[in-house]
Amino acid sequence: MSTNDYAGKDTLPPELDQRVRSELAADERLVWVGRPRPDRFRGQTILLSFVGAFCGGVPLFIITVGLMVAVGAGPGGGLSGCIPFLFCLLPAPFVLLGGYMLVAPLWMPRHIRRIIYAITNRRAIVWEPAWFSDRYTVRSYTGAGLRRMHRADRTNGTGDLVFEEIYSPSSYSSNGGTTGSRHQIGFLGIDRVREVEELLRLTLMV
Template identity: 25%
Template sequence: MNKLTTQLQKIVNDELAPHERVLWAGQPVAKRVAMAAFKLWLFFIPWTALTLFMFKEVYETSEGEFIPQVFLIPFILIGVWMLLTPIRKWFNARKIVYVVTNKRVMTIEANRQINIQSIEADKISILEKKMYSDGAGDLILSKEIYHHKTRAGNRDRDRHRVTEKIRKKGLFAVPNVKLVEDSIRTMLRENRS
């Protein structure tokens, strides 16, 4: 296992079934997870700046009236909350463990409660790799198409407007993605024989 905290190592060991062994375990690159969230800043920097400007203008022109200012406070809080998203994502990534065993691939999230998602070897439908220049990357293990109700889009048989979305399951922002891919291929070979 790659440099996991004692608490995370215990969670991984407790989750293993008899005769199941770890081929690879590690955590996502927290910096890469946080960087993906910076795209939100393109929207929320102007959002927050505009709401702060509006708050200042309302404060200066309201002549002691408090109601218009109270109306803007939730918009300011939303902006600040969204600007903090990369930091929240960075901290959350430090609580995620990816585990490849000889039988399955697990994603363990150890926040207030422990969430474990497993993909058994026979359920892995694809092995799609996206690699970055630093060797980190994403491994997509399955894709699921689902329908999302919306105001635009095609109609389903019940005449609801829906759009098709793809939910990707896999390991995201893993360090040394080639090593992890090799571990998954080893697991798949072992389970075919």
């Protein structure tokens, strides 16, 4: 393989290809590039839709009840006449957020297609796009940083190469404990995961 050839060449759209190349150092060359399969995140997408239906449905019900009460009460004077309508406005942002989550199957695949993975002769790189902007978080892993890497296989040959797990606490208990979620970082939902793992080990960990 020449220095201009690498696995996954010509598989990225021009704008993503340019983003990858702008990250490389002068003496750094690509070995492999790829992106996750959108169907890898189908479960999360469906769950997000259900959560959105609940988070948007409950506030919408509250707004509906509030409007019915306001209309039934008839016109009122002064501040007291505005209170029912002000009460109806409070849950409105949650309705919008719930609606956005409800239609996750429409926008989630596009977000996933913006994720980029790459292996160079010096490091493994993960580009994670922001949710509400064009910004990216770029994470790099050298051979030493991949010692705890593990693989999750699927029967169709796809899978995950997990480099690390980031724990995000969401609540704290009175005894000092925490609850939260773990965010996996790595090459998630890729085709031919075993071949990519072998290439990664031969390139950076030998």
